[in-house]
Amino acid sequence: MERIPLLIDTDPGVDDALALLMAFADERHDLVGLTIAAGNVGLAHTVANALKLCEVAGRDDVPVFPGCAEPLLHAADDASYVHGRDGFGDTGYAPAARAAEAEHAALAILRLSHAHAGRLLLVALGPLTNLALALKLDPTLPQRVARCVVMGGAVTGHGNVTPSAEFNAWFDPEAADIVFRAFPRIELADWEAVVRHGLDQAQAARWMREAGTPRAAFYEAISRHTREWSQDRRGDRWHCADALAMALALAPEGAAPLAERPLSIELAHGLCRGATVVDWDRRVPGSPDNAAILMDYDQARFEALVRSALGAA
């Protein structure tokens, strides 16, 4: 069977890293590149983290393309309080031997969309700045993308960074607005779906410790700070957002039927900036169903994907 070309835009980030390990482990997909955003921490760190994770996982064949260092219009605070100052738990790892590519992420997205036109699976795990820039350079991009899967938003307004907004949408709302207007159908794993699909903290830690693979040992170390932070605030279930989005991307058969609805982004500077407003009752005539929202994912399948990403039994 011909493998599906997969391009991931990401801001690693501890949960991004687990999602990337899932993609590395998947035999049905061919990972053609990582385009890197700023978000969880600054771009220098997210690029360094992507390169290091590839090295540890033996995937130096995957090109890494640095993208935008800032949101399109308005600066926003990072999430280093969750992921550590370097985004990977401040373990002091030795930098990867390999350097990133010279090509900008937005240009790489466009080039790879042509190279894999009609077949490309595009997965966005961070703020949508690179994707928005690519769309401004070439608005025909969505025509060449077979599926676009996004981690972001809070579809009934239960945010994780403000009362109403989720981090990725909140960090660069103008970019999210551009992307949600441009793509006819975005498969969305939002924060609220993530909360319904937590991983048991003790069990996840056991998978990492017992796997006996270099990637699991590395992941155990870089995720420790975040897992402890999460346990203190959110209890025994760890909400590993990007891993759930990656499960939807790699194994969509694990998802219950997606809820197709119109979704728009609130851009006003106030309490609701970055909110993903879903027209659940289709009150605005003529608004297309641009979001296919993940409501439920087979938890056992999700956990099996995480285990095999780590190399755990």
Ligand code: BDR
């Ligand atoms: C999202 O925000 C980031 O902190 C995570 O990496 C994830 O992509 C969750 O809201």
Ligand code: CA
């Ligand atoms: Ca992320």
